[in-house]
Amino acid sequence: MAAAPVxxxxxxxxxxxxxxxARSALLNHDMARAMGGRFRLRIEDVDGTxxxxxxxxxxxxxxxxxxxxxxxxxxxxxxxxxxxxAQLDRLQAMGLVYPSFLSRTAIKAAVDRLEAASGQPWPRDxxxxxxxxxxxRDLAPTVATTxxxxxxxxxxxxxxxxxLKRVGPLTWTEYPDGFAAPPKTIAADPAAWxxxxxxxxxxxxxxxxxxxxxxAIEGVTHVVRGHDLYPATSVHRLLQTVLDLPEPVYHHHSxxxxxxxRKLSKSRGSRALRALxxxxxxxxxxxxxxxxxxx
Ligand code: GLU
Numbered sequence: 620m621a622a623a624p625v626x627x628x629x630x631x632x633x634x635x636x637x638x639x640x641a642r643s644a645l646l647n648h649d650m651a652r653a654m655g656g657r658f659r660l661r662i663e664d665v666d667g668t669x670x671x672x673x674x675x676x677x678x679x680x681x682x683x684x685x686x687x688x689x690x691x692x693x694x695x696x697x698x699x700x701x702x703x704x705a706q707l708d709r710l711q712a713m714g715l716v717y718p719s720f721l722s723r724t725a726i727k728a729a730v731d732r733l734e735a736a737s738g739q740p741w742p743r744d745x746x747x748x749x750x751x752x753x754x755x756r757d758l759a760p761t762v763a764t765t766x767x768x769x770x771x772x773x774x775x776x777x778x779x780x781x782x783l784k785r786v787g788p789l790t791w792t793e794y795p796d797g798f799a800a801p802p803k804t805i806a807a808d809p810a811a812w813x814x815x816x817x818x819x820x821x822x823x824x825x826x827x828x829x830x831x832x833x834x835a836i837e838g839v840t841h842v843v844r845g846h847d848l849y850p851a852t853s854v855h856r857l858l859q860t861v862l863d864l865p866e867p868v869y870h871h872h873s874x875x876x877x878x879x880x881r882k883l884s885k886s887r888g889s890r891a892l893r894a895l896x897x898x899x900x901x902x903x904x905x906x907x908x909x910x911x912x913x914x
Contacts, residue, residue, distance in 0.1 A: 622838075622840075623654075623655055623656050623657055624651065624654050624655075624656035624657070624840045624841050625651075625656060625657045625659065625837065625838050625839050625840045625841065626647040626648075626650060626651040626656055626657065626658050626659065626839070626840075626841050626843060627647065627658070627659040627660065627661050627834070627837060627839050627842075628640075628643055628644040628647045628648070628658070628659075628660055628661070628682075628687075628689070629660075629661040629662075629663050629830070629833075629844070630643075630644075630662070630663060630678055631663040631664070631666070631669070631670065632662055632663075632664050632670045632671060632672075632674035632675045632678055633666075633669045633670060633671070633674065634674060634891075635674060635677050635678075635681075635891035635892065635893055636677070636678055636681045636891065636892045637890060637891055637892060638875050638890070638892070638895075638905070638908055638909050639845060639874060639875050640892075641681075641685065641892055641905050641906075641908075641909045642845075642872060642875055642909040642910060642911070643843065643844055643845060643872065644682060644685065644687055645685065645687070645906060645909055645911050646843050646870075646872055646911070647843045648687045648689075649911065650797065650798060650841065650843060650870075651841075653799075654798060654841075656840075656841065657690055658687070658688070658689050658690065659689055659690050659693075659694070659837055659839070660682065660689040660690075660693045660694075661693065661694045661695075661696070661833055661837065662675055662678070662693060662694070662695040662696065662697075663696055663826070663829065663830075664695055664696050664697045665696035665697065665703070665822060665823060665824050665825075665826070665829045666822050666826075667697060667821065667822070668821060668822070670697065675695075677893060680893075681892045681893065684892070684896060684902060685892075685902045685905065686902055694833060694836075694837060696824075696829055696833065699832075699833075699836075700823035700824075702832050702833075702836060703818065703823045703824035703828055703829055703832055704823060706824075706828060706831075706832050706862055707775065707817060707818055707824070707828065709862060710777065710817065710861070710862070713785070713861070714778070714781065715777055715778050715781050715782050715785075715861070716775050716776065716777065716778070716817060717755065717756055717758070717763075717775070717776055717778060717814075718755070718758070718763045718766075718767060718773045718774070718775055718776075719751070719755045719773060719774045719775075719776045719814075719816075720755060720763075720766060720771055720772070720773050721751075721754065721755065722772075723748075726749060726751055726752070727749060729752055729754060730749040730752060733752060742811075742813075744811060744812045744813060745811055745812065745850035745851075746850075750811075750812070750813035751776065751813045751814050753813070753814055756778060756814070772819070772820045772821075773819070773820050774816045774817075774818070774819045774820075775816070775817045775818045775819070776814040776815065776816055776817065777814055777815050777816075777817050777858075778814060779809065779810055779812070779813055779814050779815070782809075782857060782861055783809070783810060783857070785860075785861055786857065786860045786861060788806070789806075789807035789809065789853070789856045789857060789860060790804045790805060790806055790807055790856070791804075791805050791807055791852050791853075791856050791866070791868075791869055792804060792805075792866075792868040792869065793805045793852075793868075793869050793870070793871065794868060794869070794870045795870070795871075797870060798841065798868075798870065802868065805852075807852065807853035807856045807857065808850075808853050809853040809854050809856070809857040811850070811853065812850075812853065812854050815827055815854055826851075827851065827854045827855060827858060828858065830855060831855050831858045831859050831862065831864055832864075834855075834864075834867055835859070835862075835864040835865055838865075839867050840865075840867050840868065841867060841868055841869075841870070842867045842868070842869045842870070843869075843870045843872065844869075844871060844872070845871065845872060845874050846871045846872060846873055846874055847874060848871065849871040852869055852871075873910075875908075875909065875910065892905065895908075
């Protein structure tokens with residue numbers, strides 16, 4: 620008999636959960652239940668500069684309130700730096716990693732200059748940020764080592780061109796309408812992201828490196844998350860392939876939009892689940908608001 624499917628809800632504790640998170644959590648939970656699968660919770664606090672303990676506590680309280688039982692222990696990224704280091708070491712041994720010292724502002728300035736010189740727009744990544752121009756790819760290792768030793772902030776980047784040479788055409792399996800309906804094969808386009816960041820001076824792993832490492836370690840077979848992460852799947856498939864990690868299948872669910880049609884986000888004042896509960900809404904009300912039927 621095939622092993623039970625493994626689902627996970629993987630919030631970043633950078634703020635309280637809102638309705639969009641509730642949709643992800645409820646879908647993961649319900650789909651796991653419908654398929655006789657397992658439902659895990661992962662706290663994505665790898666970025667210690669943004670994660671906060673009080674948000675972890677409120678996430679756990681909100682999931683309890685929603686009545687979503689997850690398996691224990693809960694994996695917390697901040698406790699697993701060694702796992703990310705191990706994957707980074709493997710990428711480094713393949714010659715696919717290099718240090719970069721340009722800040723985001725400096726990258727923007729460099730790209731402005733390139734655009735002014737060429738009269739052409741510089742490519743943007745799927746998140747709309749200018750693609751890193753690769754200027755430090757050939758920095759002499761001794762120079763980089765000296766700058767790191769001197770305490771300069773740095774990021775470790777993936778050499779996208781070299782990584783792509785190691786793989787054939789990449790695809791992923793997307794179930795647009797849930798796992799009961801037929802899947803589609805999606806062509807991945809990791810090159811659109813350029814030389815993505817894998818780790819930083821203060822972060823043991825970027826989102827991309829952490830998520831593929833964790834999904835593999837936790838045996839995740841079914842990734843259910845918001846459509847905002849659909850383009851990131853291209854990078855995940857590249858890293859999974861280069862690192863020889865198992866390939867999950869994906870369902871990217873539609874996002875809940877504000878009444879003005881924009882993605883929900885805390886900065887736009889969207890209501891935290893806690894505030895909805897304080898207003899007297901029940902978990903079933905939240906299910907309905909999140910676009911799922913009542914339980
Ligand atoms: N931690 C990510 C977020 O809160 C989700 C990661 C994922 O599901 O792959 O947006």
